[in-house]
Amino acid sequence: xxxxxxxxxxxxxxxxxxxxxxxxxxxxxxxxxxxxxxxxxxxxxxxxxxxxxxxxxxxxxxxxxxxxxxxxxxxxxxxxxxxxxxxxxxxxxxxxxxxxxxxxxxxxxxxxxxxxxxxxxxxxxxxxxxxxxxxxxxxxxxxxxxxxxxxxxxxxxxxxxxxxxxxxxxxxxxxxxxxxxxxxxxxxxxxxxxxxxxxxxxxxxxxxxxxxxxxxxxxxxxxxxxxxxxxxxxxxxxxxxxxxxxxxxxxxxxxxxxxxxxxxxxxxxxxxxxxxxxxxxxxxxxxxxxxxxxxxxxxxxxxxxxxxxxxxxxxxxxxxxxxxxxxxxxxxxxxxxxxxxxxxxxxxxxxxxxxxxxxxxxxxxxxxxxxxxxxxxxxxxxxxxxxxxxxxxxxxxxxxxxxxxxxxxxxxxxxxxxxxxxxxxxxxxxxxxxxxxxxxxxxxxxxx
Amino acid sequence: xxxxxxxxxxxxxxxxxxxxxxxxxxxxxxxxxxxxxxxxxxxxxxxxxxxxxxxxxxxxxxxxxxxxxxxxxxxxxxxxxxx
Numbered sequence: 001x002x003x004x005x006x007x008x009x010x011x012x013x014x015x016x017x018x019x020x021x022x023x024x025x026x027x028x029x030x031x032x033x034x035x036x037x038x039x040x041x042x043x044x045x046x047x048x049x050x051x052x053x054x055x056x057x058x059x060x061x062x063x064x065x066x067x068x069x070x071x072x073x074x075x076x077x078x079x080x081x082x083x084x085x086x087x088x089x090x091x092x093x094x095x096x097x098x099x100x101x102x103x104x105x106x107x108x109x110x111x112x113x114x115x116x117x118x119x120x121x122x123x124x125x126x127x128x129x130x131x132x133x134x135x136x137x138x139x140x141x142x143x144x145x146x147x148x149x150x151x152x153x154x155x156x157x158x159x160x161x162x163x164x165x166x167x168x169x170x171x172x173x174x175x176x177x178x179x180x181x182x183x184x185x186x187x188x189x190x191x192x193x194x195x196x197x198x199x200x201x202x203x204x205x206x207x208x209x210x211x212x213x214x215x216x217x218x219x220x221x222x223x224x225x226x227x228x229x230x231x232x233x234x235x236x237x238x239x240x241x242x243x244x245x246x247x248x249x250x251x252x253x254x255x256x257x258x259x260x261x262x263x264x265x266x267x268x269x270x271x272x273x274x275x276x277x278x279x280x281x282x283x284x285x286x287x288x289x290x291x292x293x294x295x296x297x298x299x300x301x302x303x304x305x306x307x308x309x310x311x312x313x314x315x316x317x318x319x320x321x322x323x324x325x326x327x328x329x330x331x332x333x334x335x336x337x338x339x340x341x342x343x344x345x346x347x348x349x350x351x352x353x354x355x356x357x358x359x360x361x362x363x364x365x366x367x368x369x370x371x372x373x374x375x376x377x378x379x380x381x382x383x384x385x386x387x388x389x390x391x392x393x394x395x396x397x398x399x400x401x402x403x404x405x406x407x408x409x410x411x412x413x414x415x416x417x418x419x420x421x422x423x424x425x426x427x428x429x430x431x432x433x434x435x436x437x438x439x440x441x442x443x444x445x446x447x448x
Numbered sequence: 449x450x451x452x453x454x455x456x457x458x459x460x461x462x463x464x465x466x467x468x469x470x471x472x473x474x475x476x477x478x479x480x481x482x483x484x485x486x487x488x489x490x491x492x493x494x495x496x497x498x499x500x501x502x503x504x505x506x507x508x509x510x511x512x513x514x515x516x517x518x519x520x521x522x523x524x525x526x527x528x529x530x531x
Contacts, residue, residue, distance in 0.1 A: 006502035006509075009478035009516040011463070013523065014471045325515065329522040361475040386475075388508065 007359050008386040028360060028385050031315075031353040031394040035419045039317050039355035039392050042417070047431065048392070049318040049337045051416040053399060055093060057313035059421075062097045065309060068277035072285040075300040079123050081255055082108040084306025084400045085314075089418055089428040091115050094309075102304040106133040109142075123252065123302065125171065125213070127151075127185065134158055138166045145169045145213045145252070147186055152197060159206035169211030169252065170197045174232050176225040182217050189232050198236065202244045209246065212236055215254025215304070219263065219347075223275040226253060227283035234291030237299060252302035253284055259311035261348040261397045270348075277308070307400040314399025316342060317355070320391045321370055331365045333384065335393055338369030338376050340409040342395070343402050345378050352378065355392035358385040371410060408432065449517055450527040451485050465525060472523065477502070478516060491517075 032039060035054050042050060062078070069076040079102035080094035086108060091101070092115055101112035104126030112122050119140020127147045129137070134151075135158055137144050146152050146168055155166050171186030172194045187194040201209045212233045216225055230253060237248040257280055260271040288301065318337040326332050335352075339345050352367060365384035369376035378395075387393070406413060416429035451457075456464040461474035463482070474482060477498075484494050495513060499506040520526050 003503040004501055006498075006504035007475055007477050008512045009481050010475050011478055011516065011519050011523065012473045014473060323515070325518060329519060359475065388512075 007361065008388065010361055010363055010386055012361075012363060028358060028362065029353055030355065030357065031396065032355050032357075034315050034317070034394070036423060037419060037425065039394055042425065043317055043319065043392055046415045046417060046425075046427070049316055049341065049414050051341075051398070051403060051414065052315045052317060053087075053090065053310075053416065053418050053428070054313045054315075055418055055420045058090070058093050058310060058399075059097060061309050061312055062094065062099070065277045065303075065305065066098075068281040069285065069301065069303065072281050073288065073298075073301050075298065076303070077250075077300055078303050078305070079121075079252075080309075081304050081306030082111060083404055084255075085310050085403050086111055087403060087416060087428055088115055089426070090310070100302075104128075106130065106136075109133060109136065113140075123169075123213075123304070125215075125304075131158060134166075135162070138162060138164050141167055143167050143169055143211060145171050145186075145211075146197070146201075147171055149197070149200075152200060155207060156204055159204075165206055165208045167208050167210050168201060169209070169213045169250070170194060170201070171213045171215065172233065172236070174214065174216070174229060176216050176228040176232075178217065178220065178222055178225045180217065182215070185215065186213070189236070194236065195239070198240055202240070202246065209240070209248070211250040211252055211299070211302070212248055213252035213254065213302075216256055218256045219258045219307070220256045221258050221274060223279040223283040226280055227287040229253065230284045230287035231291060234288055234293050238292045241293075241297070247297050248299050250300040250302050251288065252304065255303070255305040255307065257305045257308035259307045259397060259400060261311060261344070261350065263347060264349055266349075310399035311397045312399065314397065314402070316395045316398050316402070318393050318395070320387050320389050320393065322389055323387075326366065331363045331384075332368055333365050333387065334368050334370060335378065336370050337378065337393075337395065338371040338409075338411075339373075339378070340369075340371060340376075340407045340411075341402065341413060342369070342378065342398060343405040343407075344398060344400070348397075350378060350395050351397070352382065352384070353394050353396070354385055354387055355394050358387065361386055403429075408437075449485060449491065449520070450488075451482065451520070452525060452527055455486075455525055457482050457486065463525070465523070468524070470523070472525075481513065481516060482520075 034052050079100040082103045100121040101117045102123045103109045103112050119142045122142040124137050124142050125145045159166050172189050173183045173186045174189035175181055187197045201207045214229050216229050233251050258274040260274055262270040316337055318335045321334040321336055324332045362383040362385050367379040412432040415427055415431045418426045418428045454466050461479035463472040495510050498509050
């Protein structure tokens with residue numbers, strides 16, 4: 001006799017209270033496969049947990065974003081934000097699509113060069129550029145986005161010993177009507193510091209002011225803030241032209257576009273509230289086209305969006321380690337994905353889906369990672385189906401920042417896979433081994 | 449473990465506790481277990497019946513079963529242990 005399908009017994013108290021205006025989902029979404037490849041097969045072969053990135057999704061999202069801008073504005077150039085995900089394979093996909101590189105450290109700068117990006121297609125941001133970094137950038141004709149006056153004067157000093165002109169832009173912070181206003185990077189617009197910096201650069205023979213840059217914040221849910229920022233940059237470009245008869249070649253709007261993840265504390269899910277690429281593009285390009293910049297002098301529009309391009313293409317697959325009851329009888333589930341490798345769980349209410357069929361029954365569940373640390377929480381409370389030890393789960397939208405900000409803590413970082421356009425799985429970063437860590441450690445003689 | 453005699457359990461898994469006015473939902477397996485408990489079946493017997501009838505091994509079911517009994521106890525649906 002064939003046995004009946006089993007489901008863990010569960011009892012849920014019916015709570016009368018304020019009704020949820022969205023109602024309950026009638027169906028639990030499952031994610032049994034990534035790009036058509038079963039999650040179970042991936043985990044069996046490459047271990048659990050494991051990160052998976054989809055090359056088709058990366059390219060599709062990039063093209064969607066590029067189309068949104070290039071269909072509205074004549075000169076558009078994306079620069080891949082290395083800090084968002086600087087795995088070489090990932091960077092090379094963006095470069096292959098036509099992206100330049102946007103880097104924020106000497107380490108990232110060298111990575112971009114090693115990835116075959118010519119120095120003249122690197123935008124060098126960030127507050128930390130030492131003399132060696134700056135000299136290299138000057139020699140390679142990279143675009144240096146100056147963050148502060150100390151850096152500006154370092155460049156002036158360094159260019160005295162070289163016959164190359166430094167190609168520079170300044171980073172500008174400003175009030176765009178959103179909170180928080182980021183004012184720690186670059187020169188302020190409202191108090192006149194940015195204009196002072198422009199004047200100082202224009203008076204220097206060895207510096208060529210080619211661009212104006214801003215990066216108004218991160219996960220910006222208001223497209224209008226970008227319109228305000230673009231208008232202010234355009235105004236500076238017009239003033240520069242008027243005073244020095246000098247055309248600004250590009251305006252760089254930075255990044256900060258929101259992905260569809262839901263921020264902690266948000267009332268509505270991110271996928272319902274975040275502006276689309278078209279919304280951002282409309283705001284930015286309208287502001288530039290409607291500005292006083294003469295149509296013949298329209299600057300190239302640079303975009304450094306990272307999160308919104310890659311988040312959707314990344315997944316982490318994991319396994320249920322245990323189910324427990326908390327002191328108040330709530331269910332807690334421990335998975336093998338910890339906050340050490342899923343840094344973004346500090347900001348987002350990550351969606352977590354079962355990778356196998358399950359019934360409609362759910363329980364109010366807290367989902368914890370495997371670390372022996374109280375902060376290792378993926379979800380404080382989620383209506384979660386009745387999974388058993390050994391079942392698999394998928395967390396989507398983890399492509400941004402996790403693979404650069406992750407920490408090696410009490411365990412080794414897992415494999416990162418890429419599903420290519422032919423649906424082949426490629427390892428793009430190998431799981432770490434104890435040997436890797438041993439190589440870097442030294443034990444003094446007296447302790448041997 | 450004995451379910452309190454005045455607890456009402458419907459066939460489709462709806463539970464009403466007249467002592468508190470609280471109601472509960474059960475899934476199919478939970479409803480079946482509750483009916484067995486109400487009819488006085490022993491715990492070991494229930495485990496055997498389930499392992500035979502459902503696609504589950506005894507160890508897994510035992511673990512889930514005692515977790516479920518813990519929940520019944522938490523919601524005060526069982527007679528207090530005398531002894």
